[in-house]
Amino acid sequence: MDPNKVDEGKMSDDGEIASVMGFSGFGKKARTFDLEAIFEQTRRTAIERSQQVLEERQMDDHMEQEGESSESVKSSLPALKDKAAADTSSSDSGSDSDSELIGPPLPPQLTAQGDDPGSTAHSDEDDDEGESQDDDDDDNPVKKIPDTHEITLQHGTKTVSALALDPSGARLVTGGYDYDVRFWDFAGMDQGVQAFRSLQPCECHQITSLQYSNTGDVILVISGNAQAKVLDRDGFNVMECSKGDQYIVDMAKTKGHTAMLNNGCWHPKMREEFMTCSNDGTVRTWDLSSGKAHKAVFKPRSFQGKKVVPTCCTYSRDGKLIAAGCQDGTIQIWDRNLSVHTKFHCRQAHIPGSDTSCIAFSYDGVTLASRGGDDTLKTWDIRNFKKPVNVATGLNNYFTMTDCCFSPDDRLLVTGTSVKKDGGNGKLAFFDRASFQKVYEIEVTNASVVRCLWHPKLNQIMVGTSNGLVKVYYDPVKSHRGAKLCVVKSQRKERQAETLTQDYIITPHALPMFREARQRSTRKQLEKDRLDPKKSNKPEPPVSGPGRGGRVAAHGGTLSSFIVKNIALDKTDDSNPRQAILRHAKEASENPYWIAPAYTHTQPVPLFAEESDDDEEAEKEPEWKKRKI
Template sequence: MNKGKISFGKIGLSLGKPKEPDQAPPAEPSNKEEKNEESAGFGSFGKFQHQKEQKQSEDEIAAMMGFSGFGKKAKEFDIDTLVEETRKSAIDRNKTNIEKMLTQQAENPKSSSSAETKREKSTATEEGDEDDDFVGPPLPPGMSIDKSGSAPVEEEEDNEDERRRMPLSHELVLEHGTKTVSGLAVDPSGSRLVSGGLDYDVRYWDFQGMDQSREAFRSFCPSDGYPINSVEYSCTGDKVLVVSGSQQAKVYDRDGIELFECVKGDMYLHDMAKTKGHIAGLTCGTWHPKDKEEFLTSARDGTCRIWHTSSPHCQRHVIKARASNGLKTQPITCAYSRDGILVACACDDGSIQMWDHRKTFVNVSINVRKAHDRGSETSGLMFSYDNKGFATRGGDDTLKLWDIRNTREAVHVANGLFNRFSMTDCVFSPNDQLVVTGTSLNKGESAGKLLMYNRNTWDVVKELEVGPSHVVKIVWHPRLNQLMVGCGDGKVRLLYDPKTSHNGAVLVAGKHNKRSKQAEVVVSQQIITPHALPMFREERHKSTRKLEERDRKDPVRSQQPDLPVGKAGSGGRVSAGGSTLSSYIIRNMGLRRKVQEEGDPREALLKFAKDAAENPYWVTPAYAKNQPKPIFQESQEQDSNNETKETDEPATKKVKSE
């Protein structure tokens, strides 16, 4: 039996493999009988003759149209030949670049030796030197390669790019007060600014609602008699931490409404870990960069305390700062790292101490003992955005950059930066390439300076004079790309560039003062009745000036005071009684209730006794029935002859006879 074929009489079905396109067609049957068998009866399940003719016509049309090869065998590529062709084209292109370079150097004979070395390196790569690191076409003149040879760097162009990114072209001034601005903060969105000063006040500024008048929409005094040391927004911008010189920090919402106040500790306890709060003046405060409910405060009682907004009646953790001799030292400023893992503080003994937030705050993780001079107040401590370094602004007139992986010695140090305040800032630029700080006015200087150092080379990229006063607080907002500077003259100066800065001061500078519409005062409501009779019709005034003049003459509508009674024309109604109200009252009371002091007052009262006895009205009729008759005792005295004598003296005054 044949496999793959089923036959029913003259009907057959082939179940074998399909015919491949390259296979030759089967040979025609030799016998006529086989052909007749295929065409007889129902025929076969194969192709009919007209279908074959139709297919041949379609193939001819496809060949004529040019797409007869679709669906056939794919085109084959030789990879080796393609690689060889690309290598040859690259060599030819490199040769053309070298020829152009040679022609340019022939025109400019003043070529540096560095260009020759670059050309030699480029020719070496052309010859196929695999040991050379330089790959590609030669560099244009003026470009230099760093020592590692990894990428070309041009320092001058980089410095120019840095200067272009600095928002220093325009300035906008906000009037906080008359004293130094010691606290400055901007919310994460960049829509509001909070400033605090040594005048005890905190002011809220809204950039979107501010016009050219540049006035704060809210101002208040958190702690009367205590200067503001620090203000800061939370990571979400819904709360503001205000740290004054008192023992209690306060938290406000973004509209300036007080939410709560931290508790004050017990000053009679020796162990600071046993108290519920600080017992000495606060020095600094900051929010956690990731947790919007946690904040940190430092005080002169030698502790840093971590608080939570859900429990302001007691702190969560107490951190004790210790000096090298084991005694307590006072933290001047405190800060979190950018990821919130480290809690750091700078103390008055010149040390910088850091603790790991994931562990108990007993042992110090990082301790830099002699970071600054002993006895100086380190005013600023700021971590970089990459958490690999931090900068400190010391009271010893220095700015130091540290590597957090090796704190034995500072990476860079800048000296001669005069500092008068214990809250002078140092910040990093948003691209983490610059370190910015400010200086105070020294003798002979007329303006405070803003200094910007390159983090890698420690070169002064920019030195800018900011107003005729000290530069204390600095905020470089990464979203607005604007610098907010708090100065010693009570002004907040906003530095920006309209090309690179967004919103913030740019919105305020583009607004104009609103014209104040003076509303005309309508004294009385006027009812207009055009069809009323003339006797009932009110006179219509086009302006209120005449109406105001008429009301001014009316003493009732203008509430005119009473005219003086006397002819002198001074003193008003009290001129008759005296020059003052008290003298007038005293004289009138004396005239009304004048009592004749001449004569016996007893006789003056007995004048009414006869009238009271004859015409009783109040008391006598009520007690007439049950009131006893009064009997008065008469004083008598016996003489030697047993005779009584009436005396006027009472019995207590009698002298006993012997």
């Protein structure tokens, strides 16, 4: 049997079935896609387009030098473009040979590439430009400084001596010489930038240092007294360190500091441990759960073994080392678990007698930066702690808490400079960590820059000045949250209740029933006042009887009144006092009472001294002629 006839029969049967069921045919086969071939074709097209872009750039660079060659190359470009277009059109014609498609459509990425092959080339150009810009930013750390915008927070009128940001960057805490600690919430502030809480946790002591813990739930407050305090996020007291006995010579034997505090900080790994240093010559570590006594005591010593006052202290990034800068210019570092001998000791880090205001470890934990009171900024390698790696001079420092800190990428070192009153503007200086050259500076205000803080999460710089201002520098592109949250909020207006009601003020004495009649003359008023015992000050009448209300009776109530009464009733005549006395002489001689009974046994008959002529003459002489014996 012929197979062609069989196929014709099947086709006729299909046509009959299709006519019966009411449609023209059973349809065509679903399209199948070779995804690997499509991706390969896309990759080749992208390579070709990138080569064309490179050739165009090279031609633009050499247009002036090689004019003829550039024209020939340009003439060849349309041929290359036509060839690429022919390749893509052939691939498109092969793929779109069937007008009706059955099955899922192409992914949008592949359709976009198929419609516009040059889009891959443009995307590659954008990527190359973005990568080149990123490389330039990476090479130049100055471009990462967020200083395009700033906001000003008014803490007070005195020096802002303490700054702290919580780890999330949501809240800022400031403290100053005016004893105040102010809380600022970036998410809750508007353009008015007002603190939501202000308190004086240490009464009349200046705030020296503030720092949030790693979890951000408590704040360490260091002030001018001998007891550090720990507050919660809302400013309520959590713990207060105990005070030591100032009469004990060995400071390790007492349970706390005995002199004013200089600095303090939290442990970077252990959430309940913090450290303080004081003028009593000790650095102490404390535990938040038990603040009755310190955990460990570190005692800095001079070259002669004498007590030295630590002015600043800090932990290393891993928390294993404790470093302290002292008044004699030394920097001493201990192992946290060995408190007797120092692990690293630099004898002449700064000039003796100058207070080292700040020491800070870099993020890699190898470099230590120190801000001295001798107007210098130095970096040290703790692996070779004999001499500084780099030194910057001419940085005025008039405060014992002037900061220095590292940038988040660990490539810059930041510190502030001090100025005298009306002596210019305080500056924020940026030094390259490798070359230690001043690469950038910001003029903050016409006062000294005391505190500076570069938050790594917000990428914003907080600066505290000596005139009571806090400057926040940020970049809308490079910074995150923080000051950007409160700047976009418009300042709230105070709501004033406006009521259009007519108020009637009624005083009781204005009514006719309470109104007193006006006096026409003063004589009648004086007569009335005379009859009033209070207005006329009438004296109180004498008390009759035994007395009442603290007053005694007029007669016989007291001894004085009894004596007065007897004297008044005495009828004797005292006009001649000699006769009044001699009338008792007979009774006194017969019944002696005072003197005579004492001499009855020894001298029953009294003997009196006889008066001589000499005595009479002596009595006649005046007093000033008498001989002094």
